[in-house]
Amino acid sequence: MTQVKQITFAARPSGLPDASIFRIEEVALPDAKEGELRLRGLFYSVDPYMRGRMNDAKSYVPPFQVGQALEGGVVAEVISSRATGFEPGDVVLGPYLPWRTEMTVPATAVQKIDASIAPPSYYLGVLGMTGLTAYIGLMDIGKPKPGETVVVSGAAGAVGSVVGQIAKHLGCRAVGIAGSDEKGKLLTETFGFDAAINYNEPGLDDRLSTACPNGVDIYFDNVGGEVSDAVMKQLNFFARVPLCGQISMYNATKPPTGPRWQGLMVTRSILMQGFIIRNYAARFREGIEFLAPLVKAGKIKSEETVAEGFEKLPEALLGLFSGKNKGKMIVKA
Amino acid sequence: MTQVKQITFAARPSGLPDASIFRIEEVALPDAKEGELRLRGLFYSVDPYMRGRMNDAKSYVPPFQVGQALEGGVVAEVISSRATGFEPGDVVLGPYLPWRTEMTVPATAVQKIDASIAPPSYYLGVLGMTGLTAYIGLMDIGKPKPGETVVVSGAAGAVGSVVGQIAKHLGCRAVGIAGSDEKGKLLTETFGFDAAINYNEPGLDDRLSTACPNGVDIYFDNVGGEVSDAVMKQLNFFARVPLCGQISMYNATKPPTGPRWQGLMVTRSILMQGFIIRNYAARFREGIEFLAPLVKAGKIKSEETVAEGFEKLPEALLGLFSGKNKGKMIVKA
Known part of the structure; x- marks a missing residue:
C-alpha cells in the first residue's frame, strides 16, 4: 500500500x-x-x-x-x-x-x-459551494429587486464578493463591508460594488448611512457581531437578512451577547433566515447555470x-x- | 354640538x-x-x-x-x-x-x-385583529405541519390563545407559556393546549424540554426576552419563529441585550420573521372564513x-x- x-x-x-x-x-x-x-x-x-x-x-x-x-x-x-x-x-x-x-x-x-x-x-469557489451559497442566499432569502440596496459583510470573502456582483448584475446598489482599505479597493475596483466600508475605521454608523441613502433592503450577513448591529439599525421595512455565517463569533469561548433585534424586526417586518448550502443540492444545477455564463463573460470575477x-x-x-x-x-x- | x-x-x-x-x-x-x-x-x-x-x-x-x-x-x-x-x-x-x-x-x-x-x-378579538394576527403569523410564517410542535409565548393572551387552538386544529402539539398556574389551567382545560408552562416558576429549560420531547418546530413569539431565549435553545432544524410581539421589552428604557441567536440560526437553518397584521388586509377575508366556522362550532374558544x-x-x-x-x-x- x-x-x-x-x-x-x-x-x-x-x-x-x-x-x-x-x-x-x-x-x-x-x-x-x-x-x-x-x-x-x-x-x-x-x-x-x-x-x-x-x-x-x-x-x-x-x-x-x-x-x-x-x-x-x-x-x-x-x-x-x-x-x-x-x-x-x-x-x-x-x-x-x-x-x-x-x-x-x-x-x-x-x-x-x-x-x-x-x-x-x-x-x-465561484462555481462551487461559495458561489452557490451566494446565489441561493441572495436569491431565495434576499429576493432582490432592481433598485434595492444590498449590504454584504465579509464582502471581500469568497461568498461576499459573489453576492455583491450578483446584486449589481440584478440592478441593485451593492455596499460591501470588509476589514481593510485594500479590501475595500478590491470591492469597488474589481468587483464593482458601489461603495465599500472598512469596519476597522471609526464612524461605522455614519459611513453606512452615507453609503445607503435609501436604507438597507437586504443584509447578507457573513460575520455577525458589531458589524451586523450597525447594519441592522439601518434596515428598511420588509428588509431581508440571509444569515450565511457569523465568522466573528466562531471562536467565542462563551455564548455571545448583544442587542436584541426582535423588537425592531416586528416593527419593520424584517425577515432573518439562516441557511446551509448543502440543503439546496437540488438547486445546484440551476445555480451553476446562472453563474457559469456570467463568470465566462467576465461579469462575475x-x-x-x-x-x-x-x-x-x-x-x-x-x-x-x-x-x-x-x-x-x-x-x- | x-x-x-x-x-x-x-x-x-x-x-x-x-x-x-x-x-x-x-x-x-x-x-x-x-x-x-x-x-x-x-x-x-x-x-x-x-x-x-x-x-x-x-x-x-x-x-x-x-x-x-x-x-x-x-x-x-x-x-x-x-x-x-x-x-x-x-x-x-x-x-x-x-x-x-x-x-x-x-x-x-x-x-x-x-x-x-x-x-x-x-x-x-378572535374574528378581528388578534385572531387574524394568530392566523396569518402561524400559517404564513409558521407553516405548521401535522405532528409538529408549536410553542406559543403569551399563550393566554388574545393572540396566543388562538395560535394554540389553530395549531391543535391542524394536528400539531401545542405548548403554551404564560405567567401563572391559573393561566396554564386555562390553556390546557379551555383552549386544549397539550401542555402549559408557567415562566414564573424555576426550571424553565427543563420543563420546556419535557413538554417538547421532539423539540420545537414553530415558536410563535409574543413576549421576547428570557422566555424566548429558553425556547430558542430548543428549536429544531428548519424551525420557524413568527415574531408577533415583544411585550416584555416594550417598556424598556434602554435597548435590551441578550444572547445572539444568529449563530444557532445558521447551523439549524432557522427562520425568524417579524410581521404586522395591517400589511395583510388583502387576506382578512380568507382569515375570517377560516376562523368563523371554527368559532361558531366551538372548536376555537x-x-x-x-x-x-x-x-x-x-x-x-x-x-x-x-x-x-x-x-x-x-x-x-
Missing part, C-alpha cells in the same frame, strides 16, 4: 484555534475496491464553516473526529478508476474529501467537472488567495479567522 | 406607563358631513402594540400625538348616517377609531359586521377579560403590561 500525507485533526480547540490542533502524518492508502476511485488532490478548499465542525456539537454536519483526517472540498485528478464513467485524467470535485495528498473514495463521493468553462479551482503546497492547509484555514484571504482561499497541492 | 368624553394622550411615557399619561376630558363632537357617520362606541380594544405608538419613533403606524385622543379598534353602533349603505342601528368595526364615547368618522373608516356569526366584541365603563380604558390598557388579561382585553362602554 502507498504511503500518503494526511492532515489529522489532533485536538479540539477552545476559542481561536492554532497550529497545535493539526498534525501532518503519513498514512497507508488502501487500494481501490470495486466502485472506488484513487485520486490525487489538486486544489483544497478551506472554509469558515469548518470551525464549527471542530466543536463536538449538534450541527448540520457531524463534528470532525480527533485522530482522523480533516475533510473538505477538494478538486482532484483521477489516478485510477474501478468505477464506470470515470477514467484516469478526469478532474472531479468532492465536497467532503479527506485532507490527504492522495485518497481512495467511492465514486459517489465526487462528480466530474467541466474544465472548459472555468479553471478547476473555480469549482471550489473570481478572486482567489492561493497557498502553494499541501502542508499549507492548516495555515490557510487559520488565516480565514484573521481575514488573510481576499476572495476564495485555496490550497494548491 | 354635542359634548362627548374623550381619553386624551396627555404625555409620552418613559418606561412603564402609568395613569398620568391619560386625561379624560369633554370635547365637542362635530356634526356628520356628507359621507360621514356618527357612532356610539360599544366595545373598545386595548392592545400591546399601542405601547409602541406612545413613543415618538418611526414605526408602521404613526405615533400618538400628545393632546389628541388615543385611538384603537372599536365596535360601534351607527347613530346617524350621511353615507350610503349605513343606517342607524348598524354595528360597525373600525380598527383606528378615537377613544371617544361618540365619534364622527368617514364611513370609509369602518365596515359593517355580521352579529349573527358571533357576538360583536369578537370582531375585536374566545376568552375575554371585559372591563365595564368607558373610563376604564386607561386601566385596561395598563393592565396588559402586568398580564391582567386572560384572552382578549375589552372595554365595554
